[in-house]
Amino acid sequence: MTKTADNGAGNNAGAGIDGSNIHPSLSESQKRSLVPFNIALVLPAQITIMAVVVVPTLIVIWLSLSDWQPTQAVPWWHGEFIWFWNFFDLWYDERFINSVVRTLAVVAICITVELALALGLAMLFVEEWWWKRLAVSVVILPMMIIPVDAANAFFMLFNDRGPINHLISIIIQEPFTFSWLSHPTWAMVPIMLCEIWQWTPLMFLMVLTGLMSLPQNQLRAAIALGATPARIFRKIMLPLLGPVIGIAVLIRSIETFKIFDPVYILTRGQPGGATETISMYMYNGAFVYFRMGYIAAAALIVLVLVVSICLALSKPLKRHGG
Amino acid sequence: MNSNSNKYNLNRRRLLKGTAATAASFAMSPAMYRQAYAQSTGLENVHNTAASAAKELAKGRDVTLTILHPSGSLGNVKPVADRFTKDTGIKFEYLEVPLGEINQKVLLEAISRSGSFDLALPATFGLPDIAESGVIVNLDDFAQKYEPEGFQKDSLYTIGDYYKGSLYGYQTDGDTYLMFYNKPWLDDEKEQKGFADKTGMELKVPETWEELDAMMAWFHRPDEGMYGGALFRTQYFIAWEWWGRFHAKGYYPFSDELEPQINNDAGVAALEELIAASAHLYPGARTNGLFENFEAFGAGDKFANIGWGGTQKYLNSDKSKIKGKLAFGNMPGGIVNGELLQTPYFNWGWNYVVNAVSDETEIAYLFSLYACSPELSTIATRDPAGYFDPTKGAHYEDASIKDTYSESFLAAHKESMKGSIPDLYLKGQGEYFDELRVAIAAADAGTKTAKEALDDCAGAWSRINRRMGKRSQLVQWKFLKSSYPPAVRDRLV
Numbered sequence: 001m002t003k004t005a006d007n008g009a010g011n012n013a014g015a016g017i018d019g020s021n022i023h024p025s026l027s028e029s030q031k032r033s034l035v036p037f038n039i040a041l042v043l044p045a046q047i048t049i050m051a052v053v054v055v056p057t058l059i060v061i062w063l064s065l066s067d068w069q070p071t072q073a074v075p076w077w078h079g080e081f082i083w084f085w086n087f088f089d090l091w092y093d094e095r096f097i098n099s100v101v102r103t104l105a106v107v108a109i110c111i112t113v114e115l116a117l118a119l120g121l122a123m124l125f126v127e128e129w130w131w132k133r134l135a136v137s138v139v140i141l142p143m144m145i146i147p148v149d150a151a152n153a154f155f156m157l158f159n160d161r162g163p164i165n166h167l168i169s170i171i172i173q174e175p176f177t178f179s180w181l182s183h184p185t186w187a188m189v190p191i192m193l194c195e196i197w198q199w200t201p202l203m204f205l206m207v208l209t210g211l212m213s214l215p216q217n218q219l220r221a222a223i224a225l226g227a228t229p230a231r232i233f234r235k236i237m238l239p240l241l242g243p244v245i246g247i248a249v250l251i252r253s254i255e256t257f258k259i260f261d262p263v264y265i266l267t268r269g270q271p272g273g274a275t276e277t278i279s280m281y282m283y284n285g286a287f288v289y290f291r292m293g294y295i296a297a298a299a300l301i302v303l304v305l306v307v308s309i310c311l312a313l314s315k316p317l318k319r320h321g322g
Numbered sequence: 323m324n325s326n327s328n329k330y331n332l333n334r335r336r337l338l339k340g341t342a343a344t345a346a347s348f349a350m351s352p353a354m355y356r357q358a359y360a361q362s363t364g365l366e367n368v369h370n371t372a373a374s375a376a377k378e379l380a381k382g383r384d385v386t387l388t389i390l391h392p393s394g395s396l397g398n399v400k401p402v403a404d405r406f407t408k409d410t411g412i413k414f415e416y417l418e419v420p421l422g423e424i425n426q427k428v429l430l431e432a433i434s435r436s437g438s439f440d441l442a443l444p445a446t447f448g449l450p451d452i453a454e455s456g457v458i459v460n461l462d463d464f465a466q467k468y469e470p471e472g473f474q475k476d477s478l479y480t481i482g483d484y485y486k487g488s489l490y491g492y493q494t495d496g497d498t499y500l501m502f503y504n505k506p507w508l509d510d511e512k513e514q515k516g517f518a519d520k521t522g523m524e525l526k527v528p529e530t531w532e533e534l535d536a537m538m539a540w541f542h543r544p545d546e547g548m549y550g551g552a553l554f555r556t557q558y559f560i561a562w563e564w565w566g567r568f569h570a571k572g573y574y575p576f577s578d579e580l581e582p583q584i585n586n587d588a589g590v591a592a593l594e595e596l597i598a599a600s601a602h603l604y605p606g607a608r609t610n611g612l613f614e615n616f617e618a619f620g621a622g623d624k625f626a627n628i629g630w631g632g633t634q635k636y637l638n639s640d641k642s643k644i645k646g647k648l649a650f651g652n653m654p655g656g657i658v659n660g661e662l663l664q665t666p667y668f669n670w671g672w673n674y675v676v677n678a679v680s681d682e683t684e685i686a687y688l689f690s691l692y693a694c695s696p697e698l699s700t701i702a703t704r705d706p707a708g709y710f711d712p713t714k715g716a717h718y719e720d721a722s723i724k725d726t727y728s729e730s731f732l733a734a735h736k737e738s739m740k741g742s743i744p745d746l747y748l749k750g751q752g753e754y755f756d757e758l759r760v761a762i763a764a765a766d767a768g769t770k771t772a773k774e775a776l777d778d779c780a781g782a783w784s785r786i787n788r789r790m791g792k793r794s795q796l797v798q799w800k801f802l803k804s805s806y807p808p809a810v811r812d813r814l815v
Contacts, residue, residue, distance in 0.1 A: 070429070071454060073456030073457075089785050095782075177605050179609050182556070182608035182609045183767070270763060271766070271767040272764025272766070272775075273763075284756065288426060288752065288756075290429060
């Protein structure tokens, strides 16, 4: 109590709402008016959080347990309660399961390639050279392009009669008319290339920042002791870069999991759902067929999955004090 | 008097009817009055009576109707709306949305209830969902009041206008699926002999899918720059061909209890035949969309194509190398119980519907009636750049329409329209067809067998049935089955 009194009125804002830590010199009426004031300070933030996080989440949970579709001409709170039927249907929905697995595969492949490219590029750019600034600007240019435009460029490139097939025709000296975008396996390649091309620069910037902030004394000591560049990279740079890489991978994984623009523009999930990612699946379900209840259930499953993956990916960061 | 009688299309019978109706109106109840009104107005005069009624309703007010229409249809819609403005003083505004998104936009109105449009032109296959959402007006009462007798009978295809027996819209576009053939190749005597020697079949406009598949295989010689066909293999279009092949084997997609029967032996065989036919198509068949398809077949190096009146508009234009060198036919059929079963198929079309939130539902309905009257719908169909195809008897007699489509095409089109089977007009049509498209495209791409793909699709359809409410779906399915053309209905199981 003495400590509270010594700290003065400025500390009263953090006092308990029961008034036990409130300044003793305040009158009873002042104490009573101060308690609601404390709550009032916190209330806007709480209301905002409730409005933007808790309420929508509760609505999604409710929708996932209903079969509501906006086209049923009833408000969402009047949707028929169907318990866990949506989850049951999703369990048997091959397209949903395939789209989740496919998306995870896209995340794994894209992030691995992006990280490798970003590391390589960052190593090139860590030293100073005369046109480095210009080169960095050029390298990060793709991520400044609107995703739809980038996807459209790849659509043109990989079209049957596009430059890629033309280039291959020149190389192999015979007409090459492969339908990249309608092949059940290869259609995924242009989509992933588009994603990698556009977002490697972001990974590169993060890794480059990490590289430039490495403690120089350790590196200089290693060089003085005669360590090879490969050994320095493996034994010193990579471990020190760990937290940066971890964060970069985490951010990009979350982003790549939501991959939509290239899929929508290049294939729309075709052929036969072979390129359907989870965002594409959910877009179709929610905004083409208005299956809000069903897609709410799918969204909850995906949310749990993404949070689990993020927690798993962020574990190594905790070891580094993250 | 004479000029007036022409102007108002009066004759003795009509005058007597009108007089009788007017006299009776003083004595009869409003309901009976409506009936009499409808009967008193003739079919050829329906646009005038609709315009007069709209003018009366709008009297003293500045009324503007907003039409939500699919992109590319303004050339069909605007001339009619302009004429309506001239006749009534009612003005129009237009909201254009992409072709494939208009049904979504109309359905979104069910959520927003914004009243941002008074009339819309959604694709016919989406009408059940739109009707169930309550966003459009059930037109039964308006039709009873204003629609003259025989108005719908004059249309060659009206199945898509109704849902669970009630009228929800008027068809504006004769989108029956038709076949296009390279006539010089068909008429080539050397080819005829070679084909007959190889297959034992006559080289002519094919009547069955089996004949068509054999002909496409025969003409498919990529080394010589010849391709069997330009039939669609992109996911959005692929299911329609299978639908035709499946029906031609004598089956409905659902049993009487709404159990999917698409994965029966006939369905699997139809899909296997479709997949086999893919080998005889040009290289772009799996990637090209609608307009690329027109262009590809217009190059003149392919034997067969499938499409609509819009396809013919392109092929009969100067952009096409095959102009004037085409033969036409119904979508092929099949041999069921030893007899030919033809199942022409109406798979698109656009309906004028009225927004339930509109302040001017009655005037909006009257415009629909006006736009779909024989005279005005002919004007709409004339536009060579638009995509409204003939739907009414009068359209086939119009010189300008004959010039746009060619007489031989119109003969085939009319026959196909008369006997067309409907699309799957059930609530959730988009979902049923989305599952079907994905399944068929997967089988065509080789990621699943035909049986696996259709089994998966049938499972998905059962889940959709359950979710949509099987009892309610069954009501519409029975109505839909009863709407199939009698010649087909009696032979499908």
